[in-house]
Amino acid sequence: MVWRFTAWLAVFVASGASNLALAQAPSFAPGVLTVIPPDPQFEETFSGPSPLVEIVRGLPDLDWQPHFQPKSRTPFDRAQTVILRRAIWNLEFAFKPMRTIEVDVPQPSGRMQKKIIWYMVYRVRYLGNDLEPEPVKDEWGHETFTVRDTSHEGRFFFPQFLLESHDLSKTYLDRIIPAAKEPIAQRELRGQGLLNSVEISREVIPLSTPDNPQDVWGLATWEDIDPRIDYFSVDVKGLTNAHKPVDLPDAFQPGDPPGTGRDVLAKTLRLNFWRPGDAEHELEDRIYYGVPYDADPARQTEILRAYGQTERLDHLWVYR
Secondary structure (H helix, E strand, O other): OHHHHHHHHHHHHHOOOOOOOOOOOOOOOOOOOEEEOOOOOHHHHEEEEEOOHHHHOOOHHHOOOOOOOOHHHOHHHHOOOEEEEOOEOEOEEEEOOOEEEEEEEEOOOOOEEEEEEEEEEEEEEEOOOEEEEEEEEOOOOOEEEEEEEEOOOEEEOOOEEEEEEOOOOEEEEOOOOHHHHHHHHHHHHOOOOOEOHHHHHOOEEEEOEOOEOOOEEEEEEEOOOOOOOOEEEEEEEOOEOOEEEEEOOOOOOOOOOOOOOEEEEEEEEEEEEEOOOOOOOHHHOOOEEOOOOOOOHHHHHHHHHHHOOOOOOOEEEEEO
16 A cells, blocks of 8 residues: 555656645745744654553453463553554644735625635645654663654645634634635735645645755635634644643543543644734734733733743644
8 A cells, every 4th residue: 555655646746736736836025934843852752651541441351460471571561551652744834924804705695795804824845854763772682762764755734723812712713715715815825826724635745855845835714703802823733643642530441442531632833923903994903923022021921821821932832
């Protein structure tokens, strides 16, 4: 199956079948495009050591005393401290300033309704340099692990964009709004094609090199946003497969299906924004990237508390 995927991918890219996504990269003035580099960490290539509850709690009959080997070598004892290892890949994310646009959106009644759409135009690249665990022997013959860099032909991006208001405690998932895509493409990329969150998930993000950058441009859109929002963040999932499994205490019981009571927290890019506006003249309000600064220390502390931070960070990586 691997060689079939590789062969298909090579034909796919070479044939130009993905013209919409791999169009000529536009040029922007300095500072227009904000680039967030990948942030791979060695600690993301493993989880644990922690108990494997499916055995420790689900199969207690495996707890027995062998006659010809140490008890520590039995599956039950080994399941007490398990380390799960995996390869980690990442995508580079870049975005243009968030903006709003007014478009006519079809309604279930068949009529058109003017709506203000919030949107983000972004670019993703796959730069390779995946982290892959590699076993090595120490001087006493014990197996330890390090990581090595590897690259593949490409990766898929299954995005999820969540806009979260910190002052109004509201959240909004991005929506597919076909009526908004073409006007935004004309406005932001001089008509170059943009992929919505469903379309981009069908595209292979091919390997980029310094001599051959491969840009894939996407679009996230939101509608019915409360115009009173001042402080908000956009969480972007799908840029990496890094995650943290978390077993809830005593949630798994004997007889439960594997994985019961386990949350998998995905590594997520959080982008912070603010807008000094109100419900009036929403289209004229500018959206700024980052956490606002206030000279009053008490007011600054209050703003940081709204974002759930202790310092001003434009972006950060969180698990959620």
